[in-house]
Amino acid sequence: MLSDLLKKENFDLQRVKLLRHSMNHKRFKVAYDANCVLEYTKMQVPGFYNDVDLVLNFVGDQGTTARLVGCYKPTLVSQPIEAHLFSDKVPQALLAHPQNIYHELIETNDYSDLINRLYIDWGKGTVNWSQRAINDKPIIAIKSVPSLEFKGYEKIVLMYDQLKQIIDNQVTYENWHDALKSVHAIYLITDLTEGRQYVGSAYGADSLFQRWKMYVETKHGNNKRLIKYLTEHPDYYRQFQFSILQVIPKTILQKEVIELENLYKEKLGTRLANGLNEN
Numbered sequence: 625m626l627s628d629l630l631k632k633e634n635f636d637l638q639r640v641k642l643l644r645h646s647m648n649h650k651r652f653k654v655a656y657d658a659n660c661v662l663e664y665t666k667m668q669v670p671g672f673y674n675d676v677d678l679v680l681n682f683v684g685d686q687g688t689t690a691r692l693v694g695c696y697k698p699t700l701v702s703q704p705i706e707a708h709l710f711s712d713k714v715p716q717a718l719l720a721h722p723q724n725i726y727h728e729l730i731e732t733n734d735y736s737d738l739i740n741r742l743y744i745d746w747g748k749g750t751v752n753w754s755q756r757a758i759n760d761k762p763i764i765a766i767k768s769v770p771s772l773e774f775k776g777y778e779k780i781v782l783m784y785d786q787l788k789q790i791i792d793n794q795v796t797y798e799n800w801h802d803a804l805k806s807v808h809a810i811y812l813i814t815d816l817t818e819g820r821q822y823v824g825s826a827y828g829a830d831s832l833f834q835r836w837k838m839y840v841e842t843k844h845g846n847n848k849r850l851i852k853y854l855t856e857h858p859d860y861y862r863q864f865q866f867s868i869l870q871v872i873p874k875t876i877l878q879k880e881v882i883e884l885e886n887l888y889k890e891k892l893g894t895r896l897a898n899g900l901n902e903n
Contacts, residue, residue: 626744626761630678633734638678640757644746646684654715656683661693662731663714666726667705672754673698678734680757685743689764692742695735701728741767768796774803778872784839784864791833793839804833808872808881810888811835815853815900816863821870822850822900823890825885827878835867849902 630640643665644788645652646872655664665681673679676698705719705726731863744761772786774797780791790797809832813822824845826835835845843861844850854861869888872881888894894901 626763627757629735629763630757635678635757637757637760639675641673641676641679642682642755642757642761643679644682644684644690644753644758646753648684650818651689651718651721655718658713660714660718662696662729664718664731665694665696666727667718667721667853669723670725673727673729679729680735682744682746683783684746688746690744690746690750690761691740692735692738692744693740695732695739696729697732697734699728702726713716720894730775732828738766738795742890743767745760749770765795767798768793770796771801772797772800774800777803777807777868778865780868782866784843784862784866785828787836787866788840791837801833804836805830806874807878808874810869810872810881810884812867812869812888812892813839813850813900814865814867816865817857817860820853820898820900821894822847823888823892823894826880827872827874827881831874832868839866840866847902849900853900 626642627637630637645656645661647653649655652664655661661681661683665679679694679696679698680692680767681694681696683693684695685691703726705721705724707716707719709726743764743766745764746761762816772782790800808825808827810823810825811832812826812875815821817880824835824847826832828834832855839845844854870884889899889901893899895903
């Protein structure tokens with residue numbers, strides 16, 4: 625339970641405020657998209673942070689779950705909202721609110737290691753976005769720190785074991801899963817043992833994620849030449865390197881994806897004797 629974490633640090637549950645912001649709330653969505661969640665949280669009605677020692681800031685996730693995005697300590701400083709109190713990145717629309725004032729919140733190291741890793745179940749009362757921690761919440765998950773960081777499609781270079789690690793750990797590598805599902809692509813498999821290459825394409829609902837998941841499960845992705853190759857060299861799959869040649873929007877037709885795939889096969893000569901494409 626969330627209270628277990630708070631009690632270990634001797635926090636008074638009545639003096640800990642829990643906030644769950646909904647992505648369906650228009651003003652918060654503006655703040656979230658502008659990376660201004662802390663600034664948004666500072667702008668609340670007078671007295672909002674009275675008798676509060678710690679603020680745990682959550683963003684609504686699927687259903688009634690919530691993801692921790694910030695840990696703050698309130699001070700006694702409050703005043704009318706003025707533009708000079710915020711950086712230029714804060715949208716002007718957020719500054720105009722008839723009831724809100726500015727509250728100073730200081731980011732704290734308390735539970736900062738759990739930011740974007742701690743998930744709780746807020747419960748049925750999601751309308752009650754502001755609650756005291758006396759209303760206890762079950763902890764759903766604490767994500768592991770991923771050892772493989774997603775830095776963009778063009779920088780993906782993964783060995784088979786690394787790809788398997790990503791595919792098999794949805795909670796830890798959720799951002800990888802989302803990224804691989806969101807685009808079509810022309811990809812390249814290079815066998816580092818002998819330098820042979822295979823060009824493939826990914827399209828469909830889960831696109832690149834589903835295609836690469838098949839390689840994790842089967843080692844060969846049901847490709848005839850790869851099946852034959854691994855029959856002759858059963859351990860070579862561990863030296864398979866996966867990368868992306870071209871990212872393609874999901875709006876493109878399947879026919880166009882296959883045409884691009886064939887173009888890359890021709891450019892790289894992967895249909896030749898030293899390649900791994902059958903056709």
